[in-house]
Amino acid sequence: MTDKSYAEEQLTRATLDHCVKCTICETACPVSAVTPLFPGPKFVGPQAERFRNGLSVDHSVDYCSSCGACTLACPQGVQIAELNSQARAVMKKNHMPLRDQLVSRTTLMGTFMTPVAPIANMALDMKPVRTIVEKVVGIHRNAPMPTARTQTLAGWLKKRPKPAEPATRGPIVYFHGCAGGYFETETSKKAILVLEHLGYEVLVPKQGCCGLAQQSNGLFEGATKSVLKLCEQLRSAGKDLTIVSTSGSCAGMLKHEAHEIMGVNAEELHDVGARTREMSEFLLDLYEAGELDTNFERNDITIPYHAPCQLKSQGMGMPAIALMELIPGVSVVESGQACCGIAGTYGLKKEKYDIAQAVGAALFKMVKETNPDLAVCDTETCRWQIEASSGVKTVHPIWLIHQAYGLPDPR
Amino acid sequence: MRRIETDVVVIGGGATGAGVVRDVAMRGYRAVLVDRADLGQGTTGRYHGLLHSGGRYVVSDARSATECAEENVIVTNIHADAVERTGGLFILPPEDPQDFGDKWWQGAKDTKVPAEEISIAEALKREPRINPHITRAFAVEDGAVDGWQMVWGAANSAKLYGAEILTYHRVAKIIREEDQVRAVMCTDEKTGEDVQIDCTFVINAAGAWAGEIAAMADCHDVTVVPGRGIMIAMNHRLVNSVVNRCIYPADGDILVPVHTVSIIGTTDVKADDPDKLTIPRDEVQQMMDAGEVLVPGFRKARAVHAWAGARPLVKDGRVSAEDTRHMSRGMSVLDHADRDGLKGLLTISGGKLTTYRLMAEHVVDQMCEQLGDERPCRTAEEAVPKSEEGKNYVVTHRLEEREEDRLADQIICECELMSRQSYVDLLEAQPQATLDDLRRQLRLGMGPCQGGFCTTRAAGLALEHENIDIERATGLLRLFLKNRWIGLWPILYGDQVRQTALDNWIFQGTLDVEHLPTPDEELTV
Ligand SMILES: Cc1cc2nc3c(=O)[nH]c(=O)nc-3n(C[C@H](O)[C@H](O)[C@H](O)COP(=O)(O)OP(=O)(O)OC[C@H]3O[C@@H](n4cnc5c(N)ncnc54)[C@H](O)[C@@H]3O)c2cc1C
Numbered sequence: 001m002t003d004k005s006y007a008e009e010q011l012t013r014a015t016l017d018h019c020v021k022c023t024i025c026e027t028a029c030p031v032s033a034v035t036p037l038f039p040g041p042k043f044v045g046p047q048a049e050r051f052r053n054g055l056s057v058d059h060s061v062d063y064c065s066s067c068g069a070c071t072l073a074c075p076q077g078v079q080i081a082e083l084n085s086q087a088r089a090v091m092k093k094n095h096m097p098l099r100d101q102l103v104s105r106t107t108l109m110g111t112f113m114t115p116v117a118p119i120a121n122m123a124l125d126m127k128p129v130r131t132i133v134e135k136v137v138g139i140h141r142n143a144p145m146p147t148a149r150t151q152t153l154a155g156w157l158k159k160r161p162k163p164a165e166p167a168t169r170g171p172i173v174y175f176h177g178c179a180g181g182y183f184e185t186e187t188s189k190k191a192i193l194v195l196e197h198l199g200y201e202v203l204v205p206k207q208g209c210c211g212l213a214q215q216s217n218g219l220f221e222g223a224t225k226s227v228l229k230l231c232e233q234l235r236s237a238g239k240d241l242t243i244v245s246t247s248g249s250c251a252g253m254l255k256h257e258a259h260e261i262m263g264v265n266a267e268e269l270h271d272v273g274a275r276t277r278e279m280s281e282f283l284l285d286l287y288e289a290g291e292l293d294t295n296f297e298r299n300d301i302t303i304p305y306h307a308p309c310q311l312k313s314q315g316m317g318m319p320a321i322a323l324m325e326l327i328p329g330v331s332v333v334e335s336g337q338a339c340c341g342i343a344g345t346y347g348l349k350k351e352k353y354d355i356a357q358a359v360g361a362a363l364f365k366m367v368k369e370t371n372p373d374l375a376v377c378d379t380e381t382c383r384w385q386i387e388a389s390s391g392v393k394t395v396h397p398i399w400l401i402h403q404a405y406g407l408p409d410p411r
Numbered sequence: 412m413r414r415i416e417t418d419v420v421v422i423g424g425g426a427t428g429a430g431v432v433r434d435v436a437m438r439g440y441r442a443v444l445v446d447r448a449d450l451g452q453g454t455t456g457r458y459h460g461l462l463h464s465g466g467r468y469v470v471s472d473a474r475s476a477t478e479c480a481e482e483n484v485i486v487t488n489i490h491a492d493a494v495e496r497t498g499g500l501f502i503l504p505p506e507d508p509q510d511f512g513d514k515w516w517q518g519a520k521d522t523k524v525p526a527e528e529i530s531i532a533e534a535l536k537r538e539p540r541i542n543p544h545i546t547r548a549f550a551v552e553d554g555a556v557d558g559w560q561m562v563w564g565a566a567n568s569a570k571l572y573g574a575e576i577l578t579y580h581r582v583a584k585i586i587r588e589e590d591q592v593r594a595v596m597c598t599d600e601k602t603g604e605d606v607q608i609d610c611t612f613v614i615n616a617a618g619a620w621a622g623e624i625a626a627m628a629d630c631h632d633v634t635v636v637p638g639r640g641i642m643i644a645m646n647h648r649l650v651n652s653v654v655n656r657c658i659y660p661a662d663g664d665i666l667v668p669v670h671t672v673s674i675i676g677t678t679d680v681k682a683d684d685p686d687k688l689t690i691p692r693d694e695v696q697q698m699m700d701a702g703e704v705l706v707p708g709f710r711k712a713r714a715v716h717a718w719a720g721a722r723p724l725v726k727d728g729r730v731s732a733e734d735t736r737h738m739s740r741g742m743s744v745l746d747h748a749d750r751d752g753l754k755g756l757l758t759i760s761g762g763k764l765t766t767y768r769l770m771a772e773h774v775v776d777q778m779c780e781q782l783g784d785e786r787p788c789r790t791a792e793e794a795v796p797k798s799e800e801g802k803n804y805v806v807t808h809r810l811e812e813r814e815e816d817r818l819a820d821q822i823i824c825e826c827e828l829m830s831r832q833s834y835v836d837l838l839e840a841q842p843q844a845t846l847d848d849l850r851r852q853l854r855l856g857m858g859p860c861q862g863g864f865c866t867t868r869a870a871g872l873a874l875e876h877e878n879i880d881i882e883r884a885t886g887l888l889r890l891f892l893k894n895r896w897i898g899l900w901p902i903l904y905g906d907q908v909r910q911t912a913l914d915n916w917i918f919q920g921t922l923d924v925e926h927l928p929t930p931d932e933e934l935t936v
């Protein structure tokens with residue numbers, strides 16, 4: 001039996017049997033709330049799936065952003081978002097826009113952009129270039145694009161001085177994700193410094209892409225290869241070590257999506273998935289065990305916080321809120337919104353851009369009203385979306401922790 | 412009293428009767444078909460949905476096997492819109508007699524049933540959910556056929572040749588003048604009016620009720636033993652081709668994907684009255700256990716509806732009346748001129764839905780012979796209306812249509828993706844229809860929620876469009892729910908219990924349907 005048939009036949013499809021048609025998922029879907037083009041989760045999920053027979057005749061399923069709000073809301077346990085992702089994979093099997101391949105090869109984009117970062121950034125900032133990009137590959141001209149850095153995280157790790165203090169708590173594996181390796185290296189550096197401050201020896205094995213973007217674009221074969229390769233890389237750092245990640249969505253791919261959506265059932269995935277912790281989840285666990293240094297500097301601030309959809313789907317609540325509020329003076333306001341609209345690469349696409357903006361509109365407003373200078377969100381693409389659309393600087397929760405420990409800026 | 416004049420009256424609007432009226436009309440006779448209810452409300456609407464390849468009978472009944480194989484090809488062509496070419500498998504589970512595999516293979520060759528042995532890996536590739544421990548697998552040409560669509564196709568074809576189709580006309584008496592049939596007396600069940608249809612010939616195609624009809628012409632002792640079989644529709648297509656257990660025909664040995672569901676069946680128990688068929692709990696369990704052999708995990712899958720049908724088997728005295736499965740499934744034609752000295756009456760019974768056209772051909776041939784006419788049968792060559800292009804049904808078609816019209820039309824039955832327009836159109840064509848009549852053609856209320864969400868919409872639309880009064884709308888609603896529930900009680904386990912609980916809250920808790928203003932008599936037609 002191939003992995004694909006396992007995914008399609010065994011796991012998710014069976015959950016459609018639980019649907020009682022209550023329509024609760026419809027009320028949770030941020031996309032159907034803003035556009036009539038999308039028939040909604042109940043329709044494209046458990047209903048349409050009964051008619052598919054492995055064929056793709058309903059292209060409107062592609063309007064689903066895979067945010068997972070429906071699956072989270074369904075009281076009967078139907079894996080609606082996962083069903084949609086699988087239907088999209090079938091839909092794209094024979095017909096795949098170049099753009100969907102491009103935006104989903106995150107490492108590839110990162111590696112070829114780094115050496116020419118200033119040029120790439122300039123090009124991406126220039127309207128005429130973006131217009132051409134939109135026409136040719138279908139990425140909307142105003143969509144937020146990552147800023148490439150001149151130095152990758154790996155480059156920094158090689159050059160920086162060794163930590164002054166010896167490790168007191170043993171080794172831990174850090175999983176930075178593509179964005180943390182190429183675009184948002186600042187977050188990764190702060191995370192490493194915080195972990196070292198807490199006494200860990202931080203191991204950062206060479207790591208490729210988790211394949212999430214390919215998966216959400218329906219490219220299961222490539223995504224499966226990527227995620228399995230990543231698992232091997234993370235395992236190479238040492239057996240049974242805890243793996244911590246600042247990339248909430250990539251952690252979700254390892255924890256459940258690769259298995260539930262693509263049906264990957266490999267031992268290395270289960271091993272790595274079970275050991276993976278999202279950064280705030282990990283730190284809060286330490287706190288609850290009485291092992292977190294809470295010697296935080298005071299910071300009188302009210303921060304809007306948005307938990308990304310892909311973090312919510314991990315079913316761990318919102319540990320970042322409790323974690324940040326350990327800092328004296330910090331008051332966190334949760335956004336109450338399902339999704340910022342970007343949903344990985346969804347909001348980048350020219351036919352989805354307006355929908356994504358409409359999905360995020362209430363969030364952008366809330367962010368601006370709560371604090372025009374700073375917002376917090378756990379996932380890179382969501383931060384780029386919030387920042388680009390609200391104009392408010394948006395950071396990972398680890399930035400506040402790093403600051404509250406009084407740690408120096410990474411050099 | 413209404414009076415109609417015609418040449419031939421066909422009694423029974425199941426597959427057989429519809430086939431007969433089409434054949435009669437195509438051979439140039441004036442014809443009227445009568446049924447006491449809607450078309451396909453007898454066994455034809457309560458069967459398994461399998462367009463046999465013949466594979467099921469290659470060992471037990473060689474002649475049926477060959478006939479099925481031949482008719483399969485014809486029906487697939489002339490009823491393209493009712494037939495899905497799913498293909499089928501015969502799989503041999505490890506616990507079953509292994510020598511049957513060779514017997515089956517030899518039988519398929521002898522009976523000319525197209526078959527091919529395929530590897531287990533190939534079988535699992537085609538149907539990933541089936542039992543991975545099977546020892547052999549054969550591929551055959553089984554299909555799935557919507558009995559209602561097929562019957563309406565045949566009836567509409569007959570209409571093009573001038574035939575009249577009278578549903579809800581119950582036959583009460585066959586009038587004879589000495590040794591010749593003269594008229595059929597019916598009651599119009601919707602209006603209560605008596606209808607006399609003068610004719611020179613009657614073909615009795617009343618299936619399990621054929622004995623009763625024969626008796627109405629004073630032809631007694633035509634014994635049709637109803638062989639009751641139950642079937643259970645599972646919520647989605649657990650398989651996409653027909654999966655048969657490669658054993659001597661037994662209970663629960665076939666799983667058929669029909670439209671959006673897959674149907675497990677069936678049993679065979681002698682019944683006393685074809686109008687009172689039970690669905691016993693132990694037989695439901697038996698189906699679940701049998702399904703588990705074909706598809707591991709079957710017992711945990713969701714069942715949505717159960718029903719029972721009665722095989723119209725003419726007793727032939729060769730086997731005990733308790734064991735109906737081993738009686739001849741072949742068709743039998745009773746010529747009442749020979750048997751009872753009455754000219755102008757033939758009874759056709761037995762057979763299978765797959766061979767309905769051939770049965771019709773046989774009986775109409777015999778009629779022509781008795782009348783001294785030479786008119787050849789043409790039903791195999793000509794497609795019925797809407798099937799002329801030869802495009803077979805596919806399960807994706809409704810999803811494709813809704814994708815097209817999703818911004819322009821509403822969906823009334825969400826589970827079966829039935830559009831508002833299709834419903835309103837049919838309502839206009841059949842203003843007297845009950846919701847069940849519409850359901851049989853549109854699949855209204857046949858999905859997982861079993862009418863939980865669409866019944867009120869459908870009744871409301873009927874009220875809005877047909878100027879029926881509120882009492883009839885209430886009556887339609889309640890009648891529909893009552894009938895849906897008949898098929899729900901026997902399978903109240905697992906996921907379907909949650910659904911029925913929610914449906915119940917809606918209808919009893921929110922709408923209080925049991926205490927709506929009631930007509931003196933509850934609606935029945
Ligand atoms: C459980 C089961 C599963 C089956 N599965 C399959 C299968 O998968 N494939 C296959 O090919 N075959 C199958 N069959 C066989 C097939 O369904 C029947 O052979 C076929 O439907 C019989 O059609 P019919 O027209 O002879 O009878 P019916 O469909 O029963 O038609 C008889 C009609 O006579 C009408 N009638 C009765 N009394 C009167 C009256 N007084 N006045 C007017 N009308 C009257 C009834 O309303 C009814 O509509 C199955 C049978 C059963 C029981």
Ligand code: SF4
Pocket residue numbers: 028029030031032040041063064065066067068069070071080081084
């Ligand atoms: S995953 Fe998100 S966008 Fe897709 S159907 Fe569910 S709620 Fe809607």
Ligand code: SF4
Pocket residue numbers: 018019020021022023024025026041042045046073074075076077078080
């Ligand atoms: S998928 Fe879940 S939430 Fe949506 S209609 Fe079905 S049971 Fe309700």
